Amino acid sequence: MTTTIKNYFHDWTKFELVWLIASTLIMITLSIIWQDTPIALISGITGIIGVVLCAKGKISTYFFAVINVALYAFICYNAKLYGETMLNALYFLPMNFIGFFLWRKHQSNGGDVIVRNLTKKGIILLTVVTAVSVIAYWQLLIFLGGHLALIDATTTIISVIALLLQVTRYSEQWILWIIVNIISIIMWVMLFMENDPSAVTMITMWSAYLINAFYGYFNWRKIASTE
Template sequence: MVFTAINLYLFFAWQDSFLGLITSLSGMLCVVLVAKGKLGNYYPGILNVVLYAYLSYQQGFYGEVALNLLYFLPMQIIGLLLWKKHQAKNQDISDVAVSMLDKKKKIIWGIIIVAATILLGNVLQKMGGAQPYVDATTTILQIAAQLFLIKRLVEQWITWIIVDMVSIWMWLTAFLTSGNDVTVLIMWVAYLFNAIYGYYNWKKIYIRQGGHAA
């Protein structure tokens, strides 16, 4: 509610784009529902993915465009189906059963993420994209985080926290350059606060459900 109020104020005060406002509000609603383990997160999530891809294209963040249209959009549908398949017995705690990675899988995922980020950064640099390695970092981490999300892993929140911090820097730079999309910047700040809460809440859910490593 606080970030919604801030977004509405900035929308009128800065005369920001209406699409930026809707993108921000739908995204914040989506991540709040994810943090609470609610199946309904996927509906505002689909709207957010489409609008965010369009805004990213306007800023020259081509990695973000490809990520959202070619990956996040179909993954929203897949995630909705998988969450319905793995619903929790006690839905007063969470709509779905949550899990965690074991130590070996955490190391493997870490190596894959670093290697993929370096490779994509080189590609985006050759394409002439804005902030290619920052863009690559957020792109690869979001791919991993979304996979962790549909697999209902607590580790998604650690990944999202890193994504949010890098994205705040990326959109802050864009805002200082163009003066546009301040509501999208605020969206990422809200995402960061929500990811911290989501990590705390999912750890609590994991423990209350009995907890097991994936």
């Protein structure tokens, strides 16, 4: 058992190990101090572990992601963030299973995912599709009476596209995740001001996601350049 664990972490840098442990401990500490809900804490911890593993290109990211998105969907439903609820329950959850099988087919000899980059035409198309989709979904959420409709629509649409890029192994996913993380932090700060019981843990989780997304972009570009 000990040997298996050592083999799994043999290619991790000290920064990556310290970041994983520190972010998890900070999440637990703040959750206890602010008396956050157990569901929010579990969602936050599994989310942080999942994104760190994703930045490393490890297929095990999807195990933690399934737990995270299922619980996060419940949290968002209680906060009346219907766009986020539908995103996690109807898209993220099944896409994580799809991502697992796609990554499994494209692994290096070391077990990490094989990374690729978008072309310039692909980036332009991505930008146009994202902008049009955000506007359309924003109007739908207004019709449904959703809370923070524009922010909700923006994070939802960009997240949909970012996950699609993730399961298809494109490094540009991290640029979109950076945008999503910044907007999500703003959204949960606003909910914190409204005394939402899960806000503190969610702010911590999305802040950790943001830091990890910058590292994920750097690491995936480095991986892509060596393949």
